[in-house]
Amino acid sequence: MNTMTEREPSWEWYRTFLKVLETGSLSAAGRAMGLTQPTVGRHIDNLEMALGLKLFIRSFDGFAPTDAALELKPYAVSVATTTAALRRVASSHGTGVRGTVRLTASEVISVEVLPPILAALRNEHPALTIELVTSNKADDLLHREADIAVRMFKPEQEALVAKRVGGIEVGLHAHKRYLAAYGTPKSIAGLSDHSLIGFDYESAYVRQFQKQFPWFSRAALAFRADSDLAQLAAIRAGFGIGICQSALAAKDKALVRLLPTQFSIMMDTWVAMHEDLRQSARCAATFTALVAGLSAYIKS
Amino acid sequence: MNTMTEREPSWEWYRTFLKVLETGSLSAAGRAMGLTQPTVGRHIDNLEMALGLKLFIRSFDGFAPTDAALELKPYAVSVATTTAALRRVASSHGTGVRGTVRLTASEVISVEVLPPILAALRNEHPALTIELVTSNKADDLLHREADIAVRMFKPEQEALVAKRVGGIEVGLHAHKRYLAAYGTPKSIAGLSDHSLIGFDYESAYVRQFQKQFPWFSRAALAFRADSDLAQLAAIRAGFGIGICQSALAAKDKALVRLLPTQFSIMMDTWVAMHEDLRQSARCAATFTALVAGLSAYIKS
DNA sequence: TCGCTGCTATAAATAAATGAATACTATGAC
């Protein structure tokens, strides 16, 4: 019951706290925020005083965050994403489709599929600004890190409104040039003689995938990349045989689909957003455009 | 690509914005925050300028929030809950179980069951401060509105760690005095001649309940309260026949269990918290104490 | 109708936060 209520720390201090964590120094944080180094330092001092703990260990080449600071960081990040979402909502106020909408999608989708869809959307709504984040994180819609997401799995959170736009077919592909030089595999077993391109990281999805197709194990891969876009580039460059969307490959005459009957995966594709955002003109319009554009892409 | 980047609004402005929304006036917000009215007014002006929209319609008896302000409010609330969570984490730093832990539970649990458990916990950890919020909202753990929740249903969110502590039996009860005056019902059908006590609000749970026990419909109730605690008080006061935990009723010799074979509901009881908080000594200790205390209560 | 209360708006006085300049320390390149 401390009646002598020590005041709540200024929320602004959290902002500079986060920037110092991100940049690693008072000076850099100051530059990033349009403040000076002494000011940033004082904010940190104030916050440390208010919270009653040391957040950084002072040294001459940057601050070293303490365990406490790292423990608090996720909360500061959460505040930052929330205020960013608030500003997006604010920017959209007025009549018509306007303001900023923030999307997430995988790299391949972002680079190969979305651009024409977004260009058309923007053409229709010139007052709309689009932010595109390449990410596969599942939880960023609930925390308003993005407004709308294109996902390759069914979103399960109940607070989300999600629409399935169809299945994207994924298959084995290689460049003509590669096949001319190293031959065309006639069976799955024949793949072991080839340069395979695949995932580097270990996600739940990749693990399940490798369980289903054990010949595609990590050890068998000659080229590993955590970016599906880099894998696609490797296929296009004739490095070897890899997995990519067959619709993308079909647009490039030099790419050849391999073993289509033995290997084909349909990836369910969904567009999802927070249900609260249905009220928002900018999000509703973008959602509709994404659903329509992706459906057309899949059917093509 | 506006290079002339208009600065991000100070996060502090969001705080006063929220307080103005909550209090309804600049002056009241100022009083609540330890600021003066002109300061609060300028914060709002600044925020309106930065966001480029009117947040309040000025009048002489308080501000009237615009639609835009109401639309932004949830985001400001989210920031407030996040900073509160941050401060709880900060307060717990150090060795041992210390700091503030925030719980939610239903009213009856909060008032009738938890106090001795929490008292023992506090006795064991004198540096621990406890906040108890009576609420049944399902989503407040993910948004860190509370650290730990006692729920009557299985938490489904995957980011939560939940432990079932058993089933709490709920049955029909009445006070001796009431039964002496109006008789004891011999069957479910006989209840229609009695004063029934039940829910006022319509929740999914209540709807399902009334589907299962149609004789307990809203129209049949002589006393309706949205508070289960008020219902319990009505039973104790001899108003009529109502539903409450049989374990609670058993502790009061004046209360009588009615039709125990015909009417008995087991309510699954869970303790849940965000999985990240397992690392936190204060939360882990409280979680354990709640699980142990509630299990003991249920078995008794 | 008057006087009270509570609110916002505005202007001058004051307190507080910020910025500029500087000293000092560590580090890495030459």
Next chain:
DNA sequence: GTCATAGTATTCATTTATTTATAGCAGCGA
């Protein structure tokens, strides 16, 4: 080693924000 660079800590002048004080308006009750 020496110099250049990048960082923090500190001091003091300055700008900025906040308070204090004041005026005006609306609602309410006597």
